[in-house]
Amino acid sequence: MQIENDLATEIIGSAITVHKILGPGLLESAYKECLFYELISKGLYVEKERPLPLIYKDIRMDCGYRLDLLVENKIIVEIKAVEVLNDIHLAQVLTYLKVSGCKLGLLMNFNVLKIKDGVRRVIHTP
Template sequence: MGSDPGFDRIDKISGFTGFLSELMTIDQLTEQVIGMAMEIHRVMGPGFNESIYHRSLEVELAAAGIPFESEVPINVFYKGKLVGKFEADMVITIGKRLLIELKSCEVIVKAHEVQVVNYLTATGIDDGLILNFGAPSLQFKHKNRLYRSRASSSEPLDLH
């Protein structure tokens, strides 16, 4: 990539496991990642390509000793057959894993949320975080694989 030989090493994975990162709850980890993203947004501002923010978050995670993988392949199966492939931007790989999807657009929309929930379903990871660097202020949204919203009707569904 660039002229910094150490940068290529964090290009795909950071394997250092810091003691504190091992003890974090998923909420603490999510808050720490959001704090890193806010710092990146404060320094860089909006408007860069998503890959710039991606690399910046890799630098922050590596500096904090939080192990992660970048550009993680996700296979989707139907009845045991591979039917599709996706790529998650990042997955933090300690304890309870956290999938991170980065955006650089005007606003987080429902399609971004559905994308992350689909990634969570395909991977079995419970928690996902959407970070949008494209707006004047950092936007973020936490998603959980296990949460399913109720139907719009207030009546319970009768499935029989």
């Protein structure tokens, strides 16, 4: 989990940079693009909008999910630009973690005055 913790520190630092430059009030897509840019600029392997299949009763369904960002195949980053994070946002990240096999997710709301108030670490332990 140390690798994930180190990566999370890098991701949060990059989110702080994005938030300092852009501030609150933009669309989620703007923050996603800028955070993606910051992370790949650091040499990290990042997938944007990575498909995550839905498996139902051992059958792969055509519908599925798209992860906002997957960093180093270890951390799921779900980006929001909402008034307030609520339980459904947390449930979404937990579901993504469970389905993907990842242990750590970062739920980030950029629609806050201080980004540290908009970051939640989400841990899945099977």
